[in-house]
Amino acid sequence: MAHTTPAPVETGAGGKSPARALPAKRQASRVRRQRLRAAWLFLIPMLVVLAAVAGWPLMRTIWFSFTDASFSNISEYGLVGFENYLVYDNGAWYGVLADPTWWNAVWNTLFFTVVSVGMETVLGLIIALTLNAQFRGRGWVRAATLIPWAVPTIVSAKMWGWMLHDQFGIINEMLLGIGLISEPLNWTANADLSMWAVIMVDVWKTTPFMALLTLAALQMLPSDCYEAAKVDGIHPVRVFFKVTLPLILPALMVAIIFRVLDALRVFDVIYVLTSNSADTMSMSVYARQQLVEFQDVGYGSAASTVLFLIIALLTISYLYLGRKQIGGEA
Amino acid sequence: MNRKLLKKIVAKTGFALLLAGILLFTVFPFYYAIVTSFKSGSELFDVTWWMSSFDFSNYLSVIGDGSFVGSIWNSVLVSFATVIIAMAFGLTAAYALGRVQFRGRSAVLMIVLGVSMFPQVAVLSGLFEVIRALDLYNNPLALIFSYTIFTLPFTVWILTTFMRQLPKELEEAAIVDGASPMTTLFKVFIPLMWPAMATTGLLAFIAAWNEFLFALTFTLTDDQRTVPVAIALLTGGSQYELPWGNLMAASVIVTVPLVLLVLIFQRRIVSGLTAGAVKG
Numbered sequence: 073m074a075h076t077t078p079a080p081v082e083t084g085a086g087g088k089s090p091a092r093a094l095p096a097k098r099q100a101s102r103v104r105r106q107r108l109r110a111a112w113l114f115l116i117p118m119l120v121v122l123a124a125v126a127g128w129p130l131m132r133t134i135w136f137s138f139t140d141a142s143f144s145n146i147s148e149y150g151l152v153g154f155e156n157y158l159v160y161d162n163g164a165w166y167g168v169l170a171d172p173t174w175w176n177a178v179w180n181t182l183f184f185t186v187v188s189v190g191m192e193t194v195l196g197l198i199i200a201l202t203l204n205a206q207f208r209g210r211g212w213v214r215a216a217t218l219i220p221w222a223v224p225t226i227v228s229a230k231m232w233g234w235m236l237h238d239q240f241g242i243i244n245e246m247l248l249g250i251g252l253i254s255e256p257l258n259w260t261a262n263a264d265l266s267m268w269a270v271i272m273v274d275v276w277k278t279t280p281f282m283a284l285l286t287l288a289a290l291q292m293l294p295s296d297c298y299e300a301a302k303v304d305g306i307h308p309v310r311v312f313f314k315v316t317l318p319l320i321l322p323a324l325m326v327a328i329i330f331r332v333l334d335a336l337r338v339f340d341v342i343y344v345l346t347s348n349s350a351d352t353m354s355m356s357v358y359a360r361q362q363l364v365e366f367q368d369v370g371y372g373s374a375a376s377t378v379l380f381l382i383i384a385l386l387t388i389s390y391l392y393l394g395r396k397q398i399g400g401e402a
Numbered sequence: 403m404n405r406k407l408l409k410k411i412v413a414k415t416g417f418a419l420l421l422a423g424i425l426l427f428t429v430f431p432f433y434y435a436i437v438t439s440f441k442s443g444s445e446l447f448d449v450t451w452w453m454s455s456f457d458f459s460n461y462l463s464v465i466g467d468g469s470f471v472g473s474i475w476n477s478v479l480v481s482f483a484t485v486i487i488a489m490a491f492g493l494t495a496a497y498a499l500g501r502v503q504f505r506g507r508s509a510v511l512m513i514v515l516g517v518s519m520f521p522q523v524a525v526l527s528g529l530f531e532v533i534r535a536l537d538l539y540n541n542p543l544a545l546i547f548s549y550t551i552f553t554l555p556f557t558v559w560i561l562t563t564f565m566r567q568l569p570k571e572l573e574e575a576a577i578v579d580g581a582s583p584m585t586t587l588f589k590v591f592i593p594l595m596w597p598a599m600a601t602t603g604l605l606a607f608i609a610a611w612n613e614f615l616f617a618l619t620f621t622l623t624d625d626q627r628t629v630p631v632a633i634a635l636l637t638g639g640s641q642y643e644l645p646w647g648n649l650m651a652a653s654v655i656v657t658v659p660l661v662l663l664v665l666i667f668q669r670r671i672v673s674g675l676t677a678g679a680v681k682g
Contacts, residue, residue, distance in 0.1 A: 103577055110583030111498035115510060118495035118558060121487075125551040126517045129528025136527050146531050199424055205417070213421060215668045217428045222664040224612040226630040227653040231435045234646050242434060245449040276431065281675065288676040337521035340614040344634050356523040356615070363527055364619055373527045380524035387519045391512060 130380070136373035143367040156374035168374045176350060177358040183267065184342075184354065185335040188274045193328055195275065196282025201312075203283070204290045214287075221280040229344035232273045236260055263351045270352050273341050278334075282327055289323035290316070329390050336383055355379045432657065439650035446647050460651035469624040470652060473632035476542045477611055477656075480628055484549040484610040485603045491550075492557035492602070493595070497587045499558065500565030501573060511562070518555035522615050525551065533620055540622040548616045553606040560605070563677040564598035565591065601674035604667055608660060629656045 137156055141149035158167040168174050203214055220228065235242050236259035244256040259269040293316065301311045339356040346352045348361055359379060363372030437450065442457040464470055495514075499507060529548050530539075538544035568591065576586045592599075617628045624632070633652050636645065664671060 107502050107583055108504050111502040111504050114494035114498040114583070114587075118491045118554065119510070119513070121491050121550055121554060122513070122517055124532075125529070125548060125554075126520055126525060129525035129532060130520070132528030132531055133524055133526070136531075141527075143530070146527075146534060198420075202417075202420055202424060207417075207421075211668075213425060214672075215665050216425055218664045218668055218671065219432055219661055220428055222608065222660040223432060223657050224630055224660070226612070226614055226634050227435075227657050228431070230633060230649055230653055231431045234438060234650065235431060235434060237646075240447045240449065240646075242449050242451075276427070280428065284672050284675055288672065333519050337523065339523065340630075343614075343618075356521060359523045360526065360615070360619070363523075369527050369530075376521070376524045376526060379521050383519060383521050383524075384516075387516060391515070 133373045133380075134377050136369050137377045139370045139373075141369040141373075143364060143369050146369060149370070152370065156371045157378075168371065168378060173350065173353070174355075174358060174375060177353045177355050180267065180352060181336060181338065181354040181356075184271060184274070184338060184352075185332055188271045188278075189328060189331045189335055191271070191275045192279045192282045192331060193324070195279045196286050196327075197324075199279065199283035200286035200290055203287050217280045217283055219280075220277050221284075223277070225277060225340040226344050228277050229273055229341045232269070232276070233260060233345055236269055236272075260346050261349075266346045266349060266351045270342055270345055273345060274335070274338070277341070278331065282331065285327040286320065286324060289320040292323075293319055333383060333386060333390075336386070337379070355382075432661070435650045435653050435657075438646065439654045442647055460647040461655070464648050464651045464655065469627075470632055472625050473627045473629050474656070476627060477629040480542050480545045480549065481607050481610040483546045484553050485606045487546065487550055488553040488557040488606045489599060489603060491554055492561050493592065493599070494587065495558045496561035496565045497583075497591060500562040501591075511559075514555045514558050518552065518559065520551065522552070526615070526619060529616070530619065539620060540626050542621070542626060542628070544620045545610075545613070545617055545628065548620065549610045549613060552613075553609055556609075557602050557606055560602045560674055560677050561595070561598060564595065568594055597670065598674075600667070601670040601677075604663060604671060605674050608663075611656075611660065 136149070138151055138153060139149040140152050140155075154167070156167055158165060158169040160166075199217060203210060203217070223231070236244075238244065238256050238258040238261070241256075241259070243259070244253070247253045248256065257265060259265050297315055298311065301315060306314075337356050338354050339360065342352050342354050342357050343360075348357065348365070353361075355375065356379065359372050359375035361372075362368050362375055366372070437453055438446065439460050440453065440456050440458070441450075442455075442459045445455060445457075448454075498504075499511060529551075533539050533544045533547070536544075536547075538547065572590050572594070573586060576590050581589065612630060613628075614630045614634065617631045618634070621627050621631065627635075629652075633649065633656070636649055636652065
């Protein structure tokens with residue numbers, strides 16, 4: 073990451089000041105120059121660290137994606153061009169982009185992202201609206217909703233793995249008790265159910281995040297429009313859709329985008345709940361399996377790079393759309 | 403009049419049911435893990451809704467397992483070190499980003515936000531090479547290094563938000579008195595930033611405590627693992643028979659401190675999460 077010295081800006085500003093500048097003014101610009109210098113001195117360590125832990129490794133990953141490096145011996149490799157991505161050889165296509173398992177992982181990730189973020193948004197909204205009401209013990213309920221957020225993802229996957237156990241799980245017991253199912257379901261191994269099990273765990277774990285962000289947005293709303301609506305006798309449901317929702321939408325969108333970007337890189341919950349099963353494999357699980365288990369750093373890096381590009385594209389479009397907002401605050 | 407009363411009762415009951423549903427949804431899985439952790443032997447395989455026994459054997463066997471205690475120690479070390487590093491670099495950067503107007507500030511903020519969006523797997527092979535080169539493979543120090551990738555960006559982001567909210571007059575007074583930026587940061591801002599630092603530190607601690615992908619990939623032997631990996635890889639006598647009692651006891655042990663922290667500091671955590679996301 074390059075650092076430009078901010079000095080030219082300052083001399084430019086100084087040049088504009090009238091020649092008969094008072095000593096106080098010169099003093100002020102000296103202070104400003106000192107502050108600018110300090111600002112960059114303060115920033116450089118952080119930027120160097122980010123370059124070391126993020127910038128450089130990312131560049132190396134992209135570089136590895138064009139090689140045949142292996143995990144056990146990462147220092148010796150040859151360049152193979154785009155072979156890890158896509159190559160036509162002996163009448164067939166090879167590479168990440170020609171691998172049906174990869175496309176299955178892409179589909180799984182997208183399905184997971186859309187369904188779980190959608191459910192989290194709706195449930196989060198319901199919880200936030202409930203917590204926004206005045207009642208005794210509200211602080212305690214709010215604290216309780218934070219519990220899933222605090223539980224480590226691995227632990228929540230294991231806890232749910234136990235609750236969803238095919239023979240001794242409480243969820244099967246419950247569903248059998250109500251008569252919804254006639255025999256125990258194998259939630260984590262059944263191809264039709266395992267993705268829903270993953271979604272269940274993720275929804276449980278991250279709904280609190282959505283609820284709290286939504287609640288924060290709700291609490292910033294002005295109360296006068298609600299009083300007006302109350303005076304006019306408008307139905308609460310109508311008030312919600314016509315007043316509340318449009319007002320909290322910007323904050324809600326930010327929370328949704330954060331969650332979407334997070335869900336697209338999902339790894340832990342899937343890896344622990346269903347290990348490397350193809351029914352639930354996400355893009356991150358696929359890339360790590362290639363990298364570590366199959367020791368194919370080149371191929372795995374290619375998959376990682378594609379995932380990075382997808383997320384980067386989404387991030388850039390989000391930043392582009394939200395630039396005004398951030399620029400205004402910065 | 404009667405109808406109005408009825409309506410009120412229905413609304414109240416509905417609200418109470420909604421609250422009960424929310425509480426059940428959020429608390430039950432953790433409660434059930436606690437119930438399970440106190441069962442032993444064949445009791446484990448009887449589904450019970452209430453605490454049916456208080457058998458500490460699962461806890462004793464988990465604590466008696468030296469490698470699990472070792473991984474708790476590794477997790478504590480890694481999490482604290484990660485927080486301290488993120489704070490040291492984040493505070494100075496947040497001062498620059500929050501208090502000084504300069505060209506390129508939005509660009510720096512964009513870089514910071516961009517890094518926080520990085521999928522971890524995208525840096526996995528690059529980081530692995532760096533860690534190999536530093537000879538830190540299978541060493542918790544590698545985790546301290548790699549966790550900076552996600553703790554530093556949000557530390558900078560949240561601290562910048564808080565730093566910006568402090569009144570300008572404080573700094574002006576310091577400048578009039580001829581204090582250098584370093585003195586201003588340490589004598590004026592840091593004392594006022596304690597609440598924000600506690601919030602950010604707590605979030606960074608929880609993130610580091612819970613991290614899985616790097617910990618799984620960059621450590622190899624039981625004695626170097628952190629808690630999430632130890633729990634994920636806990637196995638029983640055979641491949642098909644997971645020791646659920648031990649697993650739940652271990653889960654409760656590593657989660658209770660976090661739940662207590664969250665309950666004590668809930669206001670701080672909420673303010674940190676909203677500063678990090680809503681204002682982004």
